[in-house]
Amino acid sequence: MVQLQDSMCDLLIVGAGPAGLMAATWAARCGINARIIDKRGTKVFNGQADGLQCRSLEIFDSFGFADRVWQESNHMIEICLWNPDETGRIRRTDRIPDTIPGISRFQQVVLHQGRIERFFLDSLAEYSDIQVERGVLPEQLDIDHSRAEDLDAFPIRVKVRHLSDDEATPFQHSTNVPDGLFRSSLAKDDTDDLIRKSRGKNGTTEIIRTKYMIGCDGAHSWTRRQLGFSMEGEQTDFIWGVLDIIPITDFPDIRMRCAIHSAESGSVMVIPRENKLVRLYIQLTEVSKNGGQVDRSTITPSIILQAAQRIMFPYKLTYTYCDWWTAYQIGQRVGNNFSSSDRIFLAGDAVHTHSPKAGQGMNVSMQDSYNLGWKIALVINGIAQRSILKTYQSERRRVAQDLIAFDHRFSRLFSGRPAKDAADEAGISMAEFKDAFEKGNMFASGLAVDYGASILVAKPGDSADQGDGTDVGPQQTNGSSSSYSTILKITGKQDLATNIKMGMRFPSFQVLNQADARPWPFAHFLKSDGRFRIILFAGNIASPHQFQRIQTFGEDLSGPDSFIHRFTPLGKPIDSVIEVLMIHSAPRKGIELLELHDVFHPLDEREGYDYGKVFVDDESYHEGHGEAYKGYGVDRERGCVVVVRPDQYVGWIGEVEDVVDLGGYFDRILIPQRG
Ligand code: FAD
Incomplete structure (x- = not known):
């Protein structure tokens, strides 16, 4: 195999999902010599995450592309709660605002991950020469920890392989409907990205030496495994199917976000989307009742649809167009460590996984690298001290833990059977569910994030402490009048x-x-x-x-x-x-x-x-x-x-x-x- 000449960069980002693209966007804005690689041959074109919190829109606005999202997305204004009445028939029992009025100049919207990635890619092209290098697989990672504090060192060495087109094409395990592993194109401006630009490097290997690295390589993170870090938490028994369809239905609230609890058949979350699409998150009671790990390859769109039809009965639901579908077994886990020697960092799904319906995955993932990107950039540019990097773990691990606790509570309430009456202790109280939903809305907006005392946040507490117990103090003699x-x-x-x-x-x-x-x-x-x-x-x-x-x-x-x-x-x-x-x-x-x-x-x-x-x-x-x-x-x-x-x-x-x-x-x- 041909080995290319060794190369050097200041920052290597592994994974070009939302977390990786956010990190690259910071690098572009701060003028960093960064590379971003992804093992897949193309970007995501549809499906996957779709919910965007107010905070994510505020961040997009600060980068200058919130207007594109605001225009293309579907705006979530009201949530309708549907519960069984005394006869077991589902009825609308409540309406609440989707976003708490007045907390932000933006409200929650939905637009699929592929479009968000598009806006990031366009922004990268506008501000820098950084391009996602697709079909590039990292194979070996070494770090010289003894040189971690040397500002001029390139202590990280990554061996990568430039894949052939076949190797870089994700496996498609369904028939003609795009599922979670295959992407098809809907948007005109995505056409260029359908074909991978291999730059003539297919089949070669390359050693990249870098000062810093961020592993944004998703839930099965290769970077995390190389570092020997683990995920703490558990796999749940809840199996959820996801259908992105244009529904044909007489259900009256199909253009509202709805939480529907049926008496005996499980729950559906309805998410109205752009282009007449509706996403249904459906609990699959049939496949989950035995517990344990489920063979997801046995789940098909028609199994998911039938489950939805049972839950939404007596309303009718069918479709002729399905844009995307997938099935999940929910794991709720947080990484035990977000960084190695403050040189290699993990962000996004690589350090937290949870259920998708609260719409947090893409948001919290992007906000991880939003927290980290500027810190690395200022350190590389010689503006900020390396000690600020410690605040990444102290600030973001707590957010991840809060997210898992929120998801745990929310999933239990959403997945449980509604209580028949006050004496039914095994059932879920719908009043409790509404209360949790309303309170959870503040958390879900992304605006409840409250970073602890550190050198970056001078609030009461030991403000010279990083938040993880490390006293840093000043790192330089700088002639300051402050002692x-x-x-x-x-x-x-x-x-x-x-x-x-x-x-x-x-x-x-x-x-x-x-x-x-x-x-x-x-x-x-x-x-x-x-x-x-x-x-x-x-x-x-x-x-x-x-x-x-x-x-x-x-x-x-x-x-x-x-x-x-x-x-x-x-x-x-x-x-x-x-x-x-x-x-x-x-x-x-x-x-x-x-x-x-x-x-x-x-x-x-x-x-x-x-x-x-x-x-x-x-x-x-x-x-x-x-x-x-x-x-x-x-x-x-x-x-x-x-x-x-x-x-x-x-x-x-x-x-x-x-x-x-x-x-x-x-x-x-x-x-x-x-x-
Ligand atoms: P990802 O978006 O997973 O991006 C990781 C990137 O790293 C990918 O581009 C991948 O190709 C690349 N990569 C992985 N391994 C390597 C490697 N070894 N080398 C190089 N590159 C690598 N969230 C919701 O809110 N709702 C949903 O319905 C929903 N459905 C989902 C369905 C699927 C099939 C998946 C995978 C995720 C889904 N999510 C959903 C989760 C949501 O997409 C993630 O929370 C969000 O994308 C996290 O962003 P990320 O950048 O951390 O990771």
Whole structure:
């Protein structure tokens, strides 16, 4: 076999599903020399995951492609609960909102995984030369742990094989209907991806040396097995069939998301989809009653349909078009370890598996690598200290554990038989199910994620601790005015912004641009470009006293010895590592932008002033008042300062005068670039 010349890259991503593509997207935005390989010859074209939480849409918006998803997807507005009445006939018993009103500017939508992958691929092409290398199988992995802390080292060595077209084509075990292992094309812009571009490397092998690696290679992760890491948890007895069909039915709520519990035949979850499709998640009581591992090859679309027909009786259900189908036995497991020497990481299904119906799989998987991608990129670019990488496991393993606990509760309630009456203890109370559904909605939105205290989240607790018990302290001598002991003690002041929670994502309210009066959701300006942001709630700057406080803050931040200068590479714009944004609460018409300190409207020789950094919480001409200060829970007179991480999670909150602490927050994370 021909062996190609050894190659080098900074980051190797194994697996181009949602988790891998998210990691690659960060690499593209942060200018990292990354490669992404996948053993399959083509992308996913239909089926698999389809639910998108509000948080995932917010993330897509920060990368600039949420509008494509919003337009193509089906929007989930209401959930209908159907339960058996005293005669055993199913009836609609409740309607609840699908997304809790007001928690995000987006609501939950559904669009299949293949389209999401399409948008990622287009974004990669727009911002970088990174292309998914398909039909590439990793065969050997070695890591030199002794060189893990050497910033210049390439301690990881991966031997890969470029597969032949036959080897790279997934096995199709059904007849003419695409199942979970075969993909067909529906979308015009996917046509190019139907044919693998082998670049003439078929049948060759190659050694890739890399600084960092992320295993995003799914539930049967090869990377995880090479590292010897295991999954903790259990296989359940519940078997679920999934049908993506255009239904022909007299069931009245077929265009609503429905949870249907029949008296004796099991449950169905109805998910209305794009292009008239409907996804049915169906519990297969016939095949699951003996327990144990089930031979899924015996399950066919007609078995799944018949089960649905029994559950939805007396309503009729049939179809002529089936887009995709699959069958699952649910395992609820979490990886015991998410990283090896903070050089090789695991993300997505590679470290957590659970049932699909709560629509979490793709979301939590993407959000793993969303948490990790910017950290690796900033370390590779020499901007951030390696110690931030430890927070990946401490932040995301807890989310995975919460997810499994949620799924366990939800699956039990969904899969159980409805109680006949209050005395029926073996049955599931439908009141309990509704309650769990409503409470679960907050978790399922992705907005309940609350990262613990660490060097990145200065909330009460030992903020110099990584969250896993490791005390890191400052890693460099950097000439900071903050002493080591000051650094250890940094804790943000939560009470200054009661609705901006340290450890949670920064919420969004409407504000107006000071320069042109246009209303915007503020989160629109928190782009995923690898920058930290200092958000100055400047308060009522119409008051001379408050104006002076803000001018002093501007001077502290912009002086030649300021921490912003210290962490900005020579020759780069002053806002390239840490950007300062302002929201004030004075009447817009009484404030002149250029009278504010220069740091709030930096001047570029070629492009003039930056008019995109100062915003105001005021009445708009056409879209009302955003009431942002009220929404954020910040004092309109005095304001406060908030640090937002590159992934929009809140790191620190303080007074306008707390500049030493603010600098201390960054001292723990970033690497001085000058002096
Ligand atoms: P994946 O999407 O699994 O991506 C992993 C990628 O790694 C794949 O492209 C694979 O080809 C590649 N890969 C694997 N091994 C290697 C290797 N050794 N070398 C190189 N590349 C490798 N979720 C739902 O919410 N609803 C559903 O109905 C649903 N149905 C599903 C049906 C199937 C058949 C599967 C597999 C998953 C389904 N899921 C569903 C789960 C959902 O797709 C995942 O949670 C989500 O895709 C996880 O993203 P990921 O990137 O971590 O992994």
